[in-house]
Amino acid sequence: MPSAIPRLVDELVTQMESGSAPAYRTALRQLAETARAGGPESLTAAVEALAPLLPGLSGDFAKTAVLAGACVEWGASPMALVDVLPARAAEAMMLNAVVPEFWEKATSPARPLPEPVSAGTAELVRTLTRLSRWRRGIDKETLTRIAMSWSDMEDWLKALITVMAHTDFRAAVPEDVKAELREYAAAVADRSQRAGWVGALAAVLDDEPLIVVDPRTRRGYALTMTGVGDNGQLHILLADRLIGDPAQGWVAGQRPARSWVGAATDGDPRLGFDDAAIRAFRLFDGKGNYVGPQGAPADIEPLDGTRVLVLHPPNGTFGLSVGRVFESMTPNLRLDRILEPSETEQWLGRLSPAVEDDLMAR
Known part of the structure; x- marks a missing residue:
């Protein structure tokens, strides 16, 4: 000492x-x-x-x-x-x-x-x-x-x-x-x-398994999340990890701006309204409940012991002016693998239909 x-x-x-x-x-x-x-x-x-x-x-x-x-x-x-x-x-x-x-x-x-x-x-x-x-x-x-x-x-x-x-x-x-x-x-x-x-x-969830399913393409992804403070941050990180060339197995869409990803990871978390992060999809859990950007990953109800997110197309424009709520907490959302088609089909067969009775989910 x-x-x-x-x-x-x-x-x-x-x-x-x-x-x-x-x-x-x-x-x-x-x-x-x-x-x-x-x-x-x-x-x-x-x-x-x-x-x-x-x-x-x-x-x-x-x-x-x-x-x-x-x-x-x-x-x-x-x-x-x-x-x-x-x-x-x-x-x-x-x-x-x-x-x-x-x-x-x-x-x-x-x-x-x-x-x-x-x-x-x-x-x-x-x-x-x-x-x-x-x-x-x-x-x-x-x-x-x-x-x-x-x-x-x-x-x-x-x-x-x-x-x-x-x-x-x-x-x-x-x-x-x-x-x-x-x-x-x-x-x-x-x-x-x-x-x-x-x-x-x-x-906050650390080393938490996460399954993401895209019903449109019948593809699934296994990820692990650590230190993600809110679902708005999760939206940005998921878009960064999953959006790409559909021919290569990725989710179709426009990749998030680097400033948005920086705000969600280790940069200035404040984006403001001029550079608001636009969500690439709406999220539902495996039981059909809407997962809004305002909540936290711990609020995602597990399906058979695993947290599952189902991707739906965005309806209109929803912007996020803040990339993360805890500036000093650096997140890690790791893509572990793309699921085999048989695994994805198993998850799709267990999902409940999306309940779109939330105004923000429309």
């Missing part, structure tokens, strides 16, 4: 224990500057040293998690955070979800909740901790942590969004923790856009 990092982390801990917000911010800044100047090795060392601290932090000290996320963004490995950050972010959302109920019980008559910023935390802590006098099973320390979540949740989510963009990190997060992230994110998504993003990232 680079020699300066342990000393600076110790100083950060000292300032957290002192309770001095200005001294804490100074120590945080010094650690950030030193780690970034030292390159990936120092950045990873900082993440590894900070990871054990995170479960016990709350309130303003959750900025420590933001620094760990920033180190990953600057080039550190995120793997030291796998066992701590997702669980702590899930806890923050779980606690945040009950704050309005607890606040209502603790205030009489009911008052508006303080703004979810650190300046309002003191009032929230004072108010909620009064509940410990009569609410059995919840002690003052737990109520304080609940109150702190009102202002610190966004810091935990900000850090988690950064690391969840990494394929190896997502693969290492246990499925039960991902399920908790989705559950708790849904509970607070009405007041937190970041929570919605966390829920979506926790649902």
